[in-house]
Amino acid sequence: MSATHHHHEEQDFLFKYIFSQDHKMISKQFLITGFLMGFIGMVMSTLFRLQLGFPGESFWAIDFFLGSWAENGVMAPDKYLALVTMHGTIMVFFLLTAGLSGTFSNLLIPLQIGARDMASGFLNMLSYWFFFVSTIIMLISLGVEGGAASAGWTIYPPLSALPQAIPGSGLGMTLWLISMAIFIASSLLGSLNYIVTILNLRTKGMTMTRLPLTIWAFLVTAILGVLSFPVLLSAALLLIFDRSFGTSFYLSDIYIGGQVLEHSGGSPILFEHLFWFLGHPEVYIVLLPALGITSEIVSTMSRKPIFGYRAMVTSILAIAFLSVIVWGHHMFVTGMNPFLGAVFTFTTLLIAIPSAVKVFNYITTLWKGNIIFSPAMLFSIGLVSTFISGGVTGLILGDSALDINIHDTYFVVGHFHIVMGLSAIFGMFAGVYHWFPKMFGRMMNNTIGFFHFWITIVCAYGVFFPMHFLGLAGVPRRYYTNSEFPLFDNMLDINELITWFAIVAAFAQLLFVFNFFYSALRGPRASQNPWRANSLEWTAPVEHIHGNWPGEIPEVHRWAYDYSKVDENGDYVNGEDFISQVVPLGPNEKDGGH
Amino acid sequence: MTSITLENNDYKKEIKQKTAKPLLWIGLMSIVMFFAGLTSAVIVSKGTAVWETIQIPSAFAISTVFILLSSLTFYIGERSLKNNQLTKGKLFILATLLLGLLFTVTQYIAWTDLYKNGVVWAGSESSATGSYFYALTALHLLHLLGGLISLLVVNIKSIKEKYNTENLLGVQLSSTYWHFLTALWVYLYLFLIFIA
């Protein structure tokens, strides 16, 4: 018994920090790797924003970061596309899929359901290492001959299939595909573990309807991943065949570089179908964990139960279900059968209903609460705002008749950055501020957090809101510069403004980086339950131990949202404004929101 | 301090008993989605591309018989081990491995037949139909390779008499995966007949 304790102290460095199978350590590995990649993605966006805001001007920073990609400090047009592609790939997959799900699913699933670790620590470790290898390959691809993949993060063939079409479709694209294949393996391994752990290893009393919403969100996210990532893999595989072996799954009737290619009979549209069958669920894979995290935080920090727990769960499920039958809304102008287009419009607009329910429930949770504005809470409120601001424009894009004129314009860029990019990033920041004490045993600095939040949200809207106007003026996305069209000459001011906001936003993230490292190393020590929260992770000791709880795993007796519960006399049940899940129900007390 | 910690071997075993099968099942679900993606790609292509008719080599039919038989032997082998008939179990599990290898061989023969009939995998002479034929069967075979490796391990362990009524998890996992591969093959075979 006490011998076991002895055991971990002797664990050598390699197995404790590098090849750890402990979910808490793996969670930190995901977080750090994800953030590092996110930082790189952000620097890329700042660089290409410089080009868009000040087309053709020479910049020291561009010269410094891009070297041979930018002669005299002006990036080359095809390298602009390489940067945009890498930025999108990194942000969507590495930061907001692996970084977000990997961090919080790993940290919270065992701790919140009352398990000693994941179902398989080994697979969990593999999942991280696959992820790590895929990031390394993706980074290496930046330096190869011809440059990194440049066909957009959606890598539509034939552009992505033919090195003659753009230099990045040579070795860079090959590495992109390899990296993504490994990434998909990582993501599947992670998802398997999350699902099985949640379904099989809950502690006594932790029924499905007592699960915190975080766990529901992680579960559904993992299921979506298992259903949709394999399809992306099949799409990528056929693309690899076309590129490397000369098959014709996607290619047909092509004349390029003065030559007719041998390929015939394939269809590029097929790729789009397969890609978006993953691609759309992917945006919810990014978003749902963020929604789960903020549900938890909004409730805790409002000192109120989350409003409509069952409706929240139902809407997560509804969103997930609908998300696999809407992919066609990315293909309205590919010449698809108009009837199909109509079906996809219908399913797409339906998603607005569960989304609206979620928003209203968040807002009602704030109503008559007792709100503590921790940085985590600020980011959660920010998420609700971005989810609304970006969500409403989805009604425009999802409507096929309207999409004709704004498809692939900056309107889309504005829309998805706000609803998916910002919401997910805000959820991730909220999660880090909130569970930092659980991860590092120390607290983050609030004041810096306040500044971080306000500068970020102001600049983020400053970057992405004006993009809608660009789109409505007809400015296409993925343009190296708008200066070739007299029609867009008046837009230069807007682009400049956006770039300034982007630069400030990027620098503001240094506040977070500083706060993160300072607090991890020097921050004040955390108490066991600093936010006075109900869920199970706060019953575990501050120091990380293998197996999470020193003794028996606590038994659960109630749902996670008994905040400010009062008895007939109007006094707090249990004497405080929160009741941990491990406290047994009183004689007259009912469980859940009844 | 109670005895339930992660270092405790009984605890580890208990977790494994509880989660190994669900892990496998959900893994199988992702393989299903992988092939669902591929076969729906075929259907989409069939609507757009020029579609060739292809003579299905009879070797594919033979390999279907082999893999069905192998599932049967695996089933019998597993049941024997469960009833502690170790020798019978050993034999049938060995037979499964051999049938699996025969399946692989007949797949190879089928490909050479296809090639002789002028169905090529890639290049200017190729058609999407032919490429799908090779791709689908090869990707199934790739998954079968994993099954063969697990069968090899199971064989070694059963020869060493590691399995018995109490300890059967490895066999069960391997056989679940194997039956899945059989079902997948039958589905693909019917699908190939349908698209040819």
Next chain:
Amino acid sequence: MVALVAIVAVLLIVISAVQTLKIAELWAINKGKVIYEVTKKQNKTQALLMLVFLVAYFAFFAWQVWKWGDLMLPVSASEHGVVTDKLLNITYAFIIPVFIITHIFLFWFAYKYAHNPNRKAVFFSHSNKLELVWTIIPSIALTVLILFGLSSWNEIMTPVDSEKEHVLIEVQAQQFSWNARYAGNDGKLGRAGVEFIEGINAMGIDINDKNAKDDKVVRGEIHLPVGVPVQFVFRSIDVIHSAYMPHFRAQMNCVPGVKTQFNFVPTITTKEMKKITNNKDFNYILLCNKICGAAHYNMQMDIIVESKEDYEKWLAEQKQFAEN
């Protein structure tokens, strides 16, 4: 040298930030505070900032509309575009109020219900009635949007009736230019394919096809007669492009190996549009709106809408394919 100075400067900043923080924390601990708790004062400030942000956000929104409103696309120059714009306005009429009202509630509640130790939060965990209300209201609003949207969509996507008077134009995309041909007197486009591309026959028209002889290949610009339906057929010979004509609210991908279509009726001539936009250099354009390579950002063709007589005069001047 510059790099060295920069590194030293950054280091110094970080070190002094760490020290300042440490001192601030020690100070707070000295005064007996739990330093990571959000203080009453901080909480008040944050609550107030919620309101400030609400107002600032709306102000920013209004400022953008005011400042950039007239940079947006002018009135639609096609028949169906008018319907599209109307649909867009109806959608705005729905989403802008939703945006404003939900934001007011969100930030107002956040401000109003900031922490007060003398008050208890209300344990209000669900209400079937409320939840039903806000499931049903969006559903009704969406039904309206969907019905209107789909009827417009079906109308827009219906091809031109080939019996009626119309213009048939094939647009071919390639890295990084557009080619176009008119169907000629027979109203039929001749066969074409990448295998026929050679020299000046950039569109790969089959010389031996009799329908091809009178086709008219044009470069640089296309002309359209006002008020006559135009049926476009799109092709690409290399990668996917997208033919985007924002002033006509028209867009369709150009996909190698596949022919796609779009049609519209131009309603405003270029000349009239110059007046409407008060810009004598105004020109309708066709631009590429699907990432297609390094020069994707510069793949354009002018579109000129003119009276039927002018159009016919122009077309008569164009050479037939057989004459080349």
